[in-house]
Amino acid sequence: MATQDHKATGARTEEQEDTPAEPPAAPASASDTAETQGVDDLLDEIDGVLESNAEEFVRGFVQKGGQ
Amino acid sequence: MAPVGPDSTGEVSVHRVMGTETEYGIIAPGLPAANPTMLSSQVVNAYAATLREGLGNLAGTRWDYTDEAPLTDARGWLVDRGSAHPSQLTDEPPVLTAEQVALAEGADPQDTAVLMNLVLNNGARLYVDHAHPEYSSPEVTNPLDAVLWDRAGDRVALAAMERIAGTPGFSPVHLYKNNTDNKGVSYGSHENYLVPRSVPFGNLAAALIPFFVSRQVLCGAGRVGIGATHQRPGFQVSQRADFFENEIGLETTVRRPIINTRDEPHAVAEKYRRLHVIIGDANLNEVSNYLKLGTTSLVLSLIERDLCPVPELAEPVHALQDISHDPSLQSTVRLADGRQVTALDLQEMYHGAAAAACAGGADAQTQDVLDRWGTLIEVLRRDPMDAAASIDWVAKLKILQAYRDRDSVGWDNHRLALVDLQYADLRPSKGIYHRLAQRGQVELLVTPAQVERAVAEPPRDTRAYFRGKCIANFPAEVVGASWDSIIFEVPSQNRLQRVQTREPLRGTAQLTERLFQESATAEDFLTRLLSGPEQRVAP
Numbered sequence: 316m317a318t319q320d321h322k323a324t325g326a327r328t329e330e331q332e333d334t335p336a337e338p339p340a341a342p343a344s345a346s347d348t349a350e351t352q353g354v355d356d357l358l359d360e361i362d363g364v365l366e367s368n369a370e371e372f373v374r375g376f377v378q379k380g381g382q
Numbered sequence: 383m384a385p386v387g388p389d390s391t392g393e394v395s396v397h398r399v400m401g402t403e404t405e406y407g408i409i410a411p412g413l414p415a416a417n418p419t420m421l422s423s424q425v426v427n428a429y430a431a432t433l434r435e436g437l438g439n440l441a442g443t444r445w446d447y448t449d450e451a452p453l454t455d456a457r458g459w460l461v462d463r464g465s466a467h468p469s470q471l472t473d474e475p476p477v478l479t480a481e482q483v484a485l486a487e488g489a490d491p492q493d494t495a496v497l498m499n500l501v502l503n504n505g506a507r508l509y510v511d512h513a514h515p516e517y518s519s520p521e522v523t524n525p526l527d528a529v530l531w532d533r534a535g536d537r538v539a540l541a542a543m544e545r546i547a548g549t550p551g552f553s554p555v556h557l558y559k560n561n562t563d564n565k566g567v568s569y570g571s572h573e574n575y576l577v578p579r580s581v582p583f584g585n586l587a588a589a590l591i592p593f594f595v596s597r598q599v600l601c602g603a604g605r606v607g608i609g610a611t612h613q614r615p616g617f618q619v620s621q622r623a624d625f626f627e628n629e630i631g632l633e634t635t636v637r638r639p640i641i642n643t644r645d646e647p648h649a650v651a652e653k654y655r656r657l658h659v660i661i662g663d664a665n666l667n668e669v670s671n672y673l674k675l676g677t678t679s680l681v682l683s684l685i686e687r688d689l690c691p692v693p694e695l696a697e698p699v700h701a702l703q704d705i706s707h708d709p710s711l712q713s714t715v716r717l718a719d720g721r722q723v724t725a726l727d728l729q730e731m732y733h734g735a736a737a738a739a740c741a742g743g744a745d746a747q748t749q750d751v752l753d754r755w756g757t758l759i760e761v762l763r764r765d766p767m768d769a770a771a772s773i774d775w776v777a778k779l780k781i782l783q784a785y786r787d788r789d790s791v792g793w794d795n796h797r798l799a800l801v802d803l804q805y806a807d808l809r810p811s812k813g814i815y816h817r818l819a820q821r822g823q824v825e826l827l828v829t830p831a832q833v834e835r836a837v838a839e840p841p842r843d844t845r846a847y848f849r850g851k852c853i854a855n856f857p858a859e860v861v862g863a864s865w866d867s868i869i870f871e872v873p874s875q876n877r878l879q880r881v882q883t884r885e886p887l888r889g890t891a892q893l894t895e896r897l898f899q900e901s902a903t904a905e906d907f908l909t910r911l912l913s914g915p916e917q918r919v920a921p
Contacts, residue, residue, distance in 0.1 A: 354784045357821070361781065364812050365804060369796040372411070373564075376803055379418045379513030381405045381569020382634040382660065 394683045394739040395748040396676045399576035399844060399886045401521050402532045404664055405514040405569040406539055407558035407806070418513035421555055425515040426508055427497050428545035429538055445499045445509065446864040446880075447473045449648065455632050456583045456645035456655060470633065472511075501863040503838055503854040504531065505846030508538060512635075514569050515539070515557065520846030521865075521886050524747055525676035527841055529668050530828045534836035540808050541837075559664045560603065560806035561621035564799065566611040568625040570634065571664035575657045575679060576649065576886060581686050586657065587630055587641045589690040593681050594640050594661050595702045596728035598623065599711055600758055601674035603663035604775030606782065606793065606802040608707060615793035616707070617782060619775045621663040623706035629698050634660050640698055648865035650884045657682070666806060666815035668827040669754065669772040676751035680736045689739050691731045694718040709779055711766055729759055771825045777818060778805050848889030851898050859904035872905045879908055 366372040408425070410416045450473035499509040505520030517535030522528050539557045547554040562568045577586065602619035610624045618624070631639035642660045649656065659678065665671035684690035694717060695701045701715035705725045714722035733755050740752060754772075761769045770777045782798050785791065791798065807813035810820070818824050828836075840850030845866075852860050852868045861878065862869035870879040883889050901907035 355788075357781070357818075357823075358784055358788060360817060360821075361801065361814055364814070364817065365797065365800055366411075366812075369800040373796055373799045373803060375411065375414055376407070376409055376558075376563050377565060378407055378563035378567045378569060380567055380635055381512050381514050382572065 393744065393748075394680065394687065394689065394736065395745055396679045396683075396751050397524050397745070397747070398679050398682065399521050399523060400525070400528050400675060400679060401519045401574045402528055402535075402675070403516060403518045403570070403572040403574070404532065404535055404559060405511055405516045405571065406808070407560050407563065407569065408514060408555060410553045410555045412553035416553075419510060422510040422513065422515040423496050423498055424546055424552070424555060425539070425542040425557070426500055426510060428549070429508055429542040430497050430500055432541050432545050433500075433503075445501075445507070446862040446867050446869055448880075449864065449866055451646045452644055454645040456643040470635070501849065501853050501860075502538070503840070503850050504534060504836060505840035505844075505850035505853075506531065506535065506538075508535075512569075515542075520840050520850065521844040522841045522846070523843050523887075525672050525679060525751065526747060526827065528675045529671045530832055530836045531841065532671060533668065533828055533833050536808055537833050537837050540810075543809065556812075557808050558803065558806040559666055559808055560803070561664055562605065562625070564605070564607050564612045564802075568610070568622060568638075570622075570660055571662055572634075573659040573662055573675060573678065575659070575682055576647075577655050577657050577682060578686065579647075579651070579653055579655050581655075583643070583655075585685055585688075586682075588694065589681065589685045589692050591629060591640050591698050592693045592695050592728055593678070593732055594659070595695060595698055595715075596705060596725040597674065597677060598663070598702075598706060598775075599725045599729065599762060600677065600755070600773065601663065601665060601670040602706065602773075602775040603665060603670075603806070604778035604802070606799050617709055617779055617793060618706045619709055620702075620706040622661060623702050626661065626699060626702055634658075640702065649886050654886075663774070664806070665774055666813075667772065667774045667777065667824055669825050670774045672827055673751065673755060673758070673772075676747075677732070677736075677755055680748065680751060681732055684732075684735055684739060687739070689735060691735050693723070693728055693731055709766065709775070711762055726759055726763055729755075733759060771823060774805075774815070777815070777824065778802065781805075781814065842891035842895075843887075845883045845886050845889035847891050848883055848894055851894070855898055855901075856904040856907065870904055870908055872908060874905060879912070881908075881911065 408418055408421050410421055452470055452472045499507070501507055507518040509516055517538055519528065519531040519535060522531055536559060543555055543557055546552050561571060598620040603621045605618050605621045608614040608616040608618055608624070626638045626640055628637050628639035630641045630643060631637060632643050633639065634642060634644070638660065640661055642658045644658045645655060647654050647656045662674055665674060681690060696716040696718050704713055704715055711724060711726055714724050716722055733752070737752055737756065740748060744752065758769055758772060766776055767780055770780045782801055785798060785801065801814060804812060805814040810816040815824070819826065840846045849863060849868060853863065856870070859870050859872055860868060861871045866882060866884045868881045868883065870881070872879065897907065897910060901910060
């Protein structure tokens with residue numbers, strides 16, 4: 316997780332080194348980051364369980380009429 | 383509080399006799415050309431096989447069609463069989479041809495009878511309905527129990543899938559708790575509520591139409607695609623909305639109506655009607671399911687006492703679809719008096735009336751439904767995305783939106799369609815709802831231990847207890863069953879013994895548990911039931 320944080324913010328930090336630091340909105344950004352991380356994590360998990368070849372699988376899900 | 387049956391004298395409450403029916407979507411990815419009726423019968427037979435392992439000689443139970451009347455219209459007439467759509471003839475057992483049986487991999491029709499119907503120990507029915515396996519829950523007396531025995535059906539479906547997957551020579555079958563293949567076909571998830579016959583049907587229909595049109599914001603399952611045949615890309619609140627064309631009618635498979643008039647009470651017809659609700663989405667989320675059943679039962683309770691608002695819609699079918707097509711919940715629909723209201727405004731009218739009727743105090747479950755209903759209306763007004771733990775369509779949309787943001791894809795992306803489908807996959811390893819539940823991101827109302835129990839045990843407070851215990855205790859002698867009858871075949875009698883169970887609130891554990899405990903054999907049981915002093919406890 317820590318690596319992901321670094322990746323996400325690293326580039327901007329370097330660019331911004333010479334400019335006055337923006338006031339850090341610590342609590343908000345911390346929870347935002349946690350939320351983003353949670354979503355990334357969830358999508359990674361779902362990526363892992365999705366049937367392979369989405370197009371073919373979805374096309375193959377054909378039902379006969381029901382009530 | 384003791385569960386009460388439908389009457390118009392007690393308090394306004396969520397308690398009444400109710401039950402659910404789920405038609406599961408079914409595919410065998412390894413057999414793309416497989417006949418769906420055949421696959422569905424595999425599900426029934428696979429579950430029967432798991433039961434035989436556990437309980438010895440359990441045989442499939444024939445369904446007793448004697449009292450089925452799917453063509454009786456609540457508005458007061460009977461449809462001619464010749465003019466009915468073939469799928470409406472639900473009182474005829476489905477017939478598998480020899481050819482279809484032969485399609486079953488590894489099954490030898492010579493030595494294996496193909497079961498199309500099972501009545502389970504928990505009082506439920508598992509059977510082949512059209513081209514889908516269907517689980518019809520036992521009758522319960524409150525929405526929380528309805529959620530529990532509905533979830534038990536998902537567990538039954540999972541056990542059948544696992545059995546098939548583990549059987550050499552069979553191709554795995556997947557079951558989905560959803561309502562459309564997104565290619566023009568929809569299948570149902572029905573609710574049933576017992577209502578006193580004395581309530582005029584017109585009153586029910588008038589008050590329920592605006593309620594059903596708007597309740598999807600609380601219990602829709604969400605769908606990728608707009609239009610019955612997915613004509614346009616997009617996301618909508620309900621799985622079912624685009625498949626409805628009429629306000630009131632008898633059909634369930636064609637020209638679907640918001641209010642279904644099938645008048646087949648499966649009970650004493652002079653006293654009760656069974657309101658057969660066909661408009662709901664199949665819910666994975668337990669809170670969605672609980673509120674779907676709980677708010678509907680409350681609204682029925684209001685109607686029975688003439689306390690229900692009737693915000694007549696100018697165009698109900700259009701309103702149903704307009705609401706479904708706007709996940710922001712901001713769009714308005716027109717009332718007959720010209721006012722423009724949102725779905726949440728409509729729900730607030732019904733919630734307000736129920737809250738007012740219960741202001742003097744309500745039982746715990748009724749209060750819980752009222753509180754959750756009111757809170758969710760507020761949450762949805764503020765930001766629908768905050769309701770992801772409680773509402774299926776919101777949870778689904780949140781995931782889809784995250785995919786769209788991460789991968790920069792439009793609503794026509796195939797992976798989004800796959801997420802929609804797999805949300806409803808009943809396998810814990812593959813189903814996205816189940817993954818969310820494992821991560822603690824959805825609210826649960828029943829425990830796994832309760833669900834396991836509900837798979838094996840009937841509710842104790844309805845006639846389902848009698849049915850379930852007859853099946854469990856006398857598997858060899860019970861040769862047929864239905865909602866309102868049990869048929870015994872015992873050696874000493876030449877004729878079959880048919881026990882009617884037409885009072886849904888009789889045949890309970892309180893009335894019959896001792897009789898079951900004290901009867902050593904089916905013969906003994908029948909003798910006591912039909913001629914002995916226990917006669918009065920018979921349902």
